[in-house]
Amino acid sequence: MSAPTQRMHYEEQMGRIVYVHGDFVPEEQARIGLFDRGFLFGDAVYEVTAVIEGRMVDNDLHLARLERSLKALGIPLPQSLAQIVEVQSQLIARNALHEGAVYLQVSRGEADRDFLYSENMTPKLIGFTQAKTMVGTKTQRDGISVDLAADPRWQRRDIKTTMLLGQVMAKQAARARGFDDVWLVEDGLVTEGASSTAYVVTADGRILTRAASQATLPGCTQRALARLCAMHDVRIEERAFTPQEAQGAAEAFQTSATSLVMPVVRIADRVIGDGKPGPITRRLQALYLEAAGVPA
Known part of the structure; x- marks a missing residue:
């Protein structure tokens, strides 16, 4: 069994660990709020970074684009870029990801449904990994x-x-x-x-x-x-x-x-x-x- 296949089998058997609003939890326990603006309005941005040989590829470019997208929408960074990298690294390690991708999503936050939003909302960060063959397909x-x-x-x-x-x-x-x-x-x-x-x-x-x-x-x-x-x-x-x-x-x-x-x-x-x-x-x-x- 190849390394990527082994990792995908591991995910299927053990279940993924995902990141939701500051906590690493099994995916079955992950929850986002009903009034999250990403869910209600698509008021959120995301990034996907490739992982090959257990290492992130071009992640500096992805984080720069994440920051630029958030700025264009007036959403503050939920954490420092260094802290976000640590979240990604922890997701890769906790899921024993050898090859695939790590996904990040930042929403403006949660509030009762209204097209208008307040300027002091707290952004919400989620993340997860996906095992996938990236090379030699x-x-x-x-x-x-x-x-x-x-x-x-x-x-x-x-x-x-x-x-x-x-x-x-x-x-x-x-x-x-x-x-x-x-x-x-x-x-x-x-x-x-x-x-x-x-x-x-x-x-x-x-x-x-x-x-x-x-x-x-x-x-x-x-x-x-x-x-x-x-x-x-x-x-x-x-x-x-x-x-x-x-x-x-x-x-x-x-x-x-x-x-x-x-x-x-x-x-x-x-x-x-x-x-x-x-x-x-x-x-x-x-x-x-x-x-x-x-x-x-």
Whole structure:
């Protein structure tokens, strides 16, 4: 039995320990309040950090984005960043997590239901782990198919809120149509994946992805990959691209904390390249795993 499988078996047998408002408790005992604004309004933000070989990947970027999202909504940090890191580390240790992800969510707090909120609310922090195979999956080897769908989300996509119903519906529709995932389109341009950053590689080897704006979420894996590309003289051009450009690309891929660098081999009804992950995508996969400390 592989190490990730052993850890998942451990979680299933022993039950997870989760973090709720200052306490580590078995998941069966975890409770949030009926009047938590995250539950009632989606008035909350979240982050997901990959864990590989028992270590968090790009966590500094995730915590920086958590702080930025909270600031954009006027929610104070529930604890110092150092204390939040300790919560994450304790969750990983208490659940013996070798490979998977650690999830954090901060809501504005609890109060009787009202669209308006008081300025002195106490934010609530919860966290849990999820055991999952992150490296060497079939989809990372062979690539995935993505559908194209109109972007149904609100205008502040740069804030990582828990309001994910648009993404849920788009992913569910894509799955029903036989696709693995979905890229979203607005005003004739691809914005991003429903839970990922979208990239294409042109015939002359240029990597295209959208620049940061309120139209997309600034991806942490995206930022980490950009740093690696700069270090290895791989050029990424930040500009929007059309669905037609995407379908005519030499290669395509997407990035996220839980899928790392994921090849895309079909977009809607068009096969990309020869239907296999291309050499640039393969190089970026290798660079990212090397930076994450995964043995070759």
